[in-house]
Amino acid sequence: MKHFFASLTAVTWKDLAVEWRSREMLSAMLIFALLVLFIFNFALELDAVTRANVTAGVLWVTFTFAGTLGLNRSMAMEKDRGCLDGLLLAPVDRVAIYCGKALANLLLMLVVAAIVLPVYSILYNINLFQPGLVLVIVLGSIGYTAVGTLLASMAVQARTRDILLPILLFPVVLPLLVAAVKSSSALLQGYPLGESSGWINLLIVYDLIFIAVSLMVFDYVIEE
Amino acid sequence: MMIAARNLVKRFGAKTVLRKLNFEVNAGEFVALLGPNGAGKTTLLRILASLSRPTMGEVTIAGFRLPHQAAAVRLRLGVVSHQPLLYGDLTAEENLRFYGRLYGIPNPGQRIDEVLALIGLGRRRRDLVRTFSRGMQQRLSIGRAILHDPDVLLLDEPHTGLDQDACEMLDTVLRRVAAMNRTVVMTSHDLARADALASRFDILSAGVICASSTRGSLPAGGLLAFYKSALAETVK
Numbered sequence: 001m002k003h004f005f006a007s008l009t010a011v012t013w014k015d016l017a018v019e020w021r022s023r024e025m026l027s028a029m030l031i032f033a034l035l036v037l038f039i040f041n042f043a044l045e046l047d048a049v050t051r052a053n054v055t056a057g058v059l060w061v062t063f064t065f066a067g068t069l070g071l072n073r074s075m076a077m078e079k080d081r082g083c084l085d086g087l088l089l090a091p092v093d094r095v096a097i098y099c100g101k102a103l104a105n106l107l108l109m110l111v112v113a114a115i116v117l118p119v120y121s122i123l124y125n126i127n128l129f130q131p132g133l134v135l136v137i138v139l140g141s142i143g144y145t146a147v148g149t150l151l152a153s154m155a156v157q158a159r160t161r162d163i164l165l166p167i168l169l170f171p172v173v174l175p176l177l178v179a180a181v182k183s184s185s186a187l188l189q190g191y192p193l194g195e196s197s198g199w200i201n202l203l204i205v206y207d208l209i210f211i212a213v214s215l216m217v218f219d220y221v222i223e224e
Numbered sequence: 225m226m227i228a229a230r231n232l233v234k235r236f237g238a239k240t241v242l243r244k245l246n247f248e249v250n251a252g253e254f255v256a257l258l259g260p261n262g263a264g265k266t267t268l269l270r271i272l273a274s275l276s277r278p279t280m281g282e283v284t285i286a287g288f289r290l291p292h293q294a295a296a297v298r299l300r301l302g303v304v305s306h307q308p309l310l311y312g313d314l315t316a317e318e319n320l321r322f323y324g325r326l327y328g329i330p331n332p333g334q335r336i337d338e339v340l341a342l343i344g345l346g347r348r349r350r351d352l353v354r355t356f357s358r359g360m361q362q363r364l365s366i367g368r369a370i371l372h373d374p375d376v377l378l379l380d381e382p383h384t385g386l387d388q389d390a391c392e393m394l395d396t397v398l399r400r401v402a403a404m405n406r407t408v409v410m411t412s413h414d415l416a417r418a419d420a421l422a423s424r425f426d427i428l429s430a431g432v433i434c435a436s437s438t439r440g441s442l443p444a445g446g447l448l449a450f451y452k453s454a455l456a457e458t459v460k
Contacts, residue, residue, distance in 0.1 A: 081310065088275060089298055
């Protein structure tokens with residue numbers, strides 16, 4: 001068990017250290033997220049009421065598309081220099097490799113969210129700093145990176161990986177996105193957290209199911 | 225017997241790459257696996273490295289069977305391919321430290337110092353790997369492969385893309401590793417390099433080992449004559 005956690009943290013540390021040096025994923029995700037926000041800002045000339053209704057949708061579209069860029073890059077980095085073989089040759093439980101990579105992806109996605117939220121608040125003149133919304137973003141991001149890391153490791157084996165990942169990922173994360181958008185929307189419209197507990201429970205259940213599925217199948221997915 | 229592969233068959237769709245191949249290596253042997261492109265050398269090495277599963281047949285390494293005891297096999301195996309398997313945005317030391325943690329090496333600092341000294345990269349330990357030449361990356365790749373002191377070293381065309389100086393430096397490192405009584409299997413297209421390093425030569429053609437000879441029992445014309453006659457026999 002000690003070796004499992006040592007391997008998991010080693011993979012996470014490695015991914016974050018590589019990202020800190022190259023800033024390939026974070027810069028791509030951030031620029032893309034900010035561009036999406038600006039485009040929505042100019043494309044939708046919104047009054048205050050409509051703005052409150054569409055905010056949740058705009059936010060989650062932004063996170064989802066930016067997250068896909070990061071997930072693709074995260075596995076492509078391993079494949080391009082043969083490092084994926086290096087990981088698979090190590091005498092570690094492959095679940096530790098999955099967990100390490102998923103954790104690094106989650107942290108990067110949360111960093112993007114932490115930068116996008118204040119920018120969105122300024123652009124749309126709306127307060128997004130609510131504990132309930134932060135909870136929904138964290139739960140949504142956990143499910144998204146859990147499924148995304150698994151499918152990215154599947155897509156990376158294909159030549160058309162950049163196209164393949166969104167095609168595989170978006171249908172699977174649809175329930176997660178619906179739950180995240182509905183609960184975020186309710187919170188932004190001023191309803192108490194209890195009002196959206198059904199959607200939040202769905203997020204938790206989705207997270208648990210897809211984390212469990214990913215842990216069970218990663219070993220088979222990553223094999224040649 | 226350090227490596228024993230019996231009746232290996234590997235198919236990719238309709239194409240059969242390995243055809244009931246048998247391959248055995250004793251502890252301490254340095255085997256050069258030679259053959260034309262598409263003969264199945266890399267496929268065989270990937271199966272031995274537990275990176276690919278055979279369609280049929282069985283593989284035992286250091287007494288452990290694949291794929292059931294893959295973790296035990298991986299602990300005793302070092303692999304060098306023509307890709308470096310290193311992270312360009314980490315330093316040489318960080319790369320080795322990362323792999324050291326994956327292999328659960330006790331006291332990794334001391335072992336990393338030893339390995340960097342062995343491959344002659346001690347002075348560049350804090351430089352990013354992407355600033356290294358191809359030859360230096362390949363030496364570091366060998367360092368990564370021997371970091372956990374494996375019993376078996378698998379090398380897949382390690383000289384690919386290296387200039388003459390880098391090849392000679394790589395050969396020096398390989399001789400040092402072989403002198404530590406490690407079992408080495410190296411695929412190569414370079415007969416001269418194989419001749420200079422290996423103690424046994426196996427010719428792989430059309431998915432089977434068609435000829436095998438130790439250094440002492442090579443025919444009069446040397447390795448080149450042996451290689452040509454083995455391939456000519458296969459064509460017949």
